[in-house]
Amino acid sequence: MKGEPRELKIKVNGMLYELKVKPNVLLSDVLRKDLKLTGTKRGCLESTCGVCTVILDGKAVRSCSILALQANGHEVTTIEGLAQGNKLHPIQQAFIDHGAIECGFCIPGRVMVAKALLDENPHPTREEVRLAMQGVLCADVGYVKQIEAVEIAAEKMRGGE
């Protein structure tokens, strides 16, 4: 049996939501289907590709591999929560300026991974950026420009030191 819907209180991009969801529903499905936040992509549903990555209480997590109810009472940031009005987050801007985007399908997940990394570690080494990036697969840009874009953003976020 699937079980009855239960209450879910979740803060997403600063907004508090109260929903009823079944215990087997994934966090990615609540974000995409209930909250219509389709910037978080749906890829493998088995924690291999990383395109569904969001930030949960400061950590990058794959929203396909966590039940929505596990996020009850917690705070989630998705790609839609990054820009301040028209002003893009420095990571987003660096990805555009550095030409680190092709088909774009992995970009929301990758930007969230980068944000979690830089929020925790403003001075990552190249190896640390590479290791963080390994959680999200890319088929076309190649990781070179993406790694460089994260380094450019890191410098901007530190205040151009």
Next chain:
Amino acid sequence: MAGKRQGKAKPTVMLKEEGYSVIGKPIPRVDARAKVTGEAKYAADIEVADMLWGAIKRSPHPHARILNIDKSKAERLPGVKAIITGKDFGGFKWGWSRETRDEEPLASTKVRYLYEGVAAVAAIDEDIAQEACDLIEVEYEPLAGVFDPFEAMKKGAPLVHEDRPGNLCVEYHWNFGDVEKAFSESYLVREDTFQTPRMAKGYIEPPAIVAYWTDGSHLTVHAAKGSPYFPYRILSNCFNLPLSNVRIIQPFIGSDFGGTKNDMVNGDFSAPMLAKKSGKPVKIVYTQFDELTTCLRRHPMWVTIKTGMTKDGKLKAIQTKVISDGGAYTRMSPLSNFLTGISMALPYKLPHFKTDVFCYFTNNPSSAAMRGHGIYHTRFAGDVQMDMIAEELGIDPVEMRLRNAIENPKQGKIYETINKLHLATCGVKECIEKAANEIRWEEEKKRERVKGDKAYGIGFACGTYLSGTKLSGHNACAAMVRICEDGSVSYITGATDVGQGSDTVTCAMVAEVLGIGLEDIDIKRVDTAHTPVDPGTYGSRVTVLAGEAAINAAKDAKRMLLEVAAKEFGVKPEEMDIKNKKAFVRTNPGMSIPWARLVRMACYTTPGMVIIGRGQSSRGISTYGLADFTTGIGDIGTNYSFTAQAQEVEVDLETGVVKCTDNSVIAHDCGFPLNPPAVDTQVVGGAYHPGVGAALYCEFKMDKGLTLNPNLVDYKLPRAYEAPMTKVIHVITNDPFGPFGAKEASEGSTCTAPPAVINAIHDATGVWIKDLPAKPEKVFWALKKKRELEQKKK
């Protein structure tokens, strides 16, 4: 006779390079902002009011007759709105060409590969649709299957298609010159067999579709299709609709790399049929598991190559025999297998060539196009064997390539290969020289190979690919450039950007021709109700041919505007031009009108003009005619790109683990880089990293039709720490057949990584790995065998 130069290049669509204001500059992608904010909608993100979810019921047998399908239990499940089986399609079959229509939307009488779709359900949510699929009871009569082409070709082997004796899917036999005579005159003749594996395309976005009907007679589809005019035609046939009633609206596409997103999957037929039956919109989204177990993959091929060389290392003749596994249905196999032969006379001068190609049906998922389509297999064999021969003859591998490389034809001249491919430009020599120089080949080759338990080596390889594919049938791209009355411009195209960056460069071409800024151009993407028909995104054709169409449409609009401007100054339109948003008289630039004013004048002077420029491509079809698939003669490309790559590897002598280091160079001749950073990402991410994956990691493991590693981690797509940084060098040749001198960027350079890596492993350790990928266990056993042989000699 190969190497003969004849004729003159046809007139060019290129403008003078020095005056460009948008083209050739590093410009941000027109779609970058939407993609980085998450606003870009891909097919799976699209929702329509009242929408149902669909799911596919799949066969648990790789080869079986369908005896009966019982839907009754599924129908009783609350929330189920429609159930279809193969029979609902009334015997409709489809295929790559008229002659190869051998596949049903859902199998109705027999399944030919594991997990082939046999039924589909639409329900109020995804879980119920899936649950209903589980409740459909299908009675099968399992049949013996064949799972590799060597079994399939045997007498008495089970037949995948009863009407295809010997399981032969397609064969080619071409003969140019006299290979036997050339072999007898050669100083050295060498024969080797190489193997390339079954590969996933590697894109992350799985197939997805939303379909709905209006009036019961108009079908609208939003789908992850890189070639939207394929489903436009196929669904028109399938549902017996006039083309005007089939509307395919293209969302953003999460990459393609050939095959699956060109043509159809079970879901692409099921969603429209379920929508028809239920009267509601239906959405089907594949998982990566569905994609990796049922969708198209690269052909595994066995390439036997026999090469004759002179003493001083010049190619005299090549003979190849290619065996490939086509999988369950014909799909694009005729083209994939055709392409294995066309590249042998590129990028090296080849006077004699013979090939025999055989592709067989098996009970594996179907094979089809993948980046570097066809050429990848035989160029791998050719470029590794070239190093083997270089070693035997004691000639430096770079020197050997330089001796054989086709020279860049002088301006206005054409180089013709033995199979009548025509090159106006060929930068391969310059690519070789620049790559060798950058990696410091002369110094590096003298260095110590072994350091402790690691060995280091550098390998070299060259590649080529066609751009602007020309096939029979409809080949032209078309575009419209509509000038809005405030001076902004709508660029309406039938072409699709699956990530390669063609939306941006074609917008740049329109801006360049009109003499305005990139920010003034807004692209209107494919909606088959409004955009002109286009063949699709494959064969590296979009930038070259859709680019030509965009240029022609912009020129047409510009002509209309200049007629208005010329009247104002009492000159002829040809005496005027537009640059930096100003129309001016060439001989007297002081006589000028600002762009916005000129547009207003044209639109508002009674009765008011409606300015829509129209253009189409013609180069792809007209220049040298079409290739003949029977004889192998003729061009399939509008022009051809060239690459040389140098790559260092580190081999762990204990474990056999090979890593590509960051010491890597790709010199690439794409004619002229229209947007240099985009060419870089194409060459590095779209070509080099998948190439490294093909060399070291990527391979589907199969067991009797079952894919054992159907996720991108176990299959092993390279991750960020396995993807080396490389240096890209642009070699500029300005091809007269390409828009602004451009040729394709990246399909050629995905073909160079595997031979460069294999040659580097040999340089490091002395072992040859002839079957890709060079997984640790293969390298480990090869090293062990070599050590044992050396000990025996002692």
